Amino acid sequence: MIIDVVFFGIVAITLVGAFLAVSLKNVFHNALALILCLFGVACLFIYLNSEFLAIMEIIIYIGAISIAIIFAIMFSQPMYQKDEKRNPVKIGRSLAIAVVFLGGLLWTLRQAPWPNAGTQGDYSLQAIGKSLLTENILPFEVVSLILVIAIIGALLISNTKEPRE
Amino acid sequence: MTAAPLFSQSLQSYLLVSSLLFAMGIFGLLARRNLVAILISLELILNSASINFLAFNKFCLVDKTVGQVFVVFIIALAAAEVCIGLSLILLLYRRKDSINIEQAKELKG
Numbered sequence: 001m002i003i004d005v006v007f008f009g010i011v012a013i014t015l016v017g018a019f020l021a022v023s024l025k026n027v028f029h030n031a032l033a034l035i036l037c038l039f040g041v042a043c044l045f046i047y048l049n050s051e052f053l054a055i056m057e058i059i060i061y062i063g064a065i066s067i068a069i070i071f072a073i074m075f076s077q078p079m080y081q082k083d084e085k086r087n088p089v090k091i092g093r094s095l096a097i098a099v100v101f102l103g104g105l106l107w108t109l110r111q112a113p114w115p116n117a118g119t120q121g122d123y124s125l126q127a128i129g130k131s132l133l134t135e136n137i138l139p140f141e142v143v144s145l146i147l148v149i150a151i152i153g154a155l156l157i158s159n160t161k162e163p164r165e
Numbered sequence: 166m167t168a169a170p171l172f173s174q175s176l177q178s179y180l181l182v183s184s185l186l187f188a189m190g191i192f193g194l195l196a197r198r199n200l201v202a203i204l205i206s207l208e209l210i211l212n213s214a215s216i217n218f219l220a221f222n223k224f225c226l227v228d229k230t231v232g233q234v235f236v237v238f239i240i241a242l243a244a245a246e247v248c249i250g251l252s253l254i255l256l257l258y259r260r261k262d263s264i265n266i267e268q269a270k271e272l273k274g
Contacts, residue, residue: 007173011182018186018209022193027201034205037186041212044182047173048219049229053236057215060240065208065247072251073201076258094195102188109180114225119174121229131230132237143241150245154252 007047014040025086027073035066049123179220186213200254200264204247211243 017037021030038061045054132140172178186209193206215236222232258264 001171004172007171007178011178014182015185015189018189021205021209022189022197022202027199030202030205034208037209038212041186041216044179044216045219048179048216048223050219050222050233050236053215053219053233053240056237056240060244061208061212065244068247068251069201069204072255075255076264091196094192097195098188098192101191102184105184105187106181109177109184114176116176117225117227119223121227123229123233127230128233128237131234136234139238143238147241147245150248154248157249157256158252 010040010043010047013037014044028070031066031069031073034069035062038062038066049119052125052128176220176224179216183213183216183220186210186216198265198267200250200257200266203266204250204254207246207250208243211239215239 014037017033017035017040020033021037024030024033038057042054042057042062045051045057190206190209190213193209194203197203197206218232218235218239222229222235226232254264257269261268
């Protein structure tokens, strides 16, 4: 089926992007691979009937977060010229821990009796907006507060021309 | 089980993809020493959580807005986290001229 072929292509893009994002030595290449991976994730969101979140993923993750990371790499001048040295012991240990996590997740995936509620329902943007402004109004406001605090905190942290106090 | 179900219409395939993303994120988080690379691995972990939320939203919930609202919050918090994280990284870089985490050890952690 064509829908499955496209699905496997998207999964391949996502996983290859993620693999390159953690394995390449150069930070700048990592950031570019992260963009590839996030694009694949946005396509998966479309498969999960959430077009709104696919667009938000592209706008916020690719358009803002990845670009902010690339800006940070560019601002600190020699960061993208230095390749980091590798320590095989550390990589082996991290790989072991990651494989343990993956094994646990796969075991759960096979064992757990997932409920099945069908895929029919109201995925629309209107429903999301109504939910955000009625039953989820408190988390919505708290998130806006957190964003303001994060912006003020980032400005305070990065503005260090003169030592405070 | 007459016709084989499509891979793109089963919960397990999405959970498999997100497990692989999560494992790669954990690997990057532990193996890399560059702070920006650690932040990138953290983004991978957050994305695997988002895929999980949306997969359960599609296949396991009756109300199809709950998972999507959660992912909106995840994206907003990821933006805040990257904002703080990058400003800390730039500050560390200005102080130490390096963003290798093994050189930031004043707190003896």
